[in-house]
Amino acid sequence: MFSRTGLVMSVVAGIALIAATSGGGSAAPLHTGRPPHTITGPVIEGGADGKPHLLRCPSAEWAYGGGFTVSPGAGRQFGPQATDVLESxxxxxxxxxxxxxxxxxWRGVLGQSAPANLTLHAVxxxxQDGPHGG
Structure with a gap:
């Protein structure tokens, strides 16, 4: 449990950290040029197959986040199992x-199954301070 002094010291330390990283032009900017933006890759037919798929950012840009959407193909519906995320x-x-x-x-009454479609997204x-040291 925090004492009152410990809590005040934590708050003061947090304020000092915020001031040091955001004030006075002394900290390097996180990014220059184009602000973060989301790109969307093409639909990969049958891409929810458990294999890794890569969406590259435009040249000289870095990936700061990403995700995906899955969709059933024409005339199909999702199977009952949840989406199994192996890598992201x-x-x-x-x-x-x-x-x-x-x-x-799945397709039809007999339940013919196949991997669903996959669309990748990247932020x-x-x-200058990219995740790869650039």
């Missing part, structure tokens, strides 16, 4: 986002 992270040099998921879609930005 930046690639090794931070220039794109990798996703590997499993999700089935990209330019910056």
């Amino acid at each position: 992270h930046p690639n090794e040099n931070g220039t794109g986002w990798i996703v590997a998921v499993r999700k089935e879609h 990209c930005t330019e910056g």
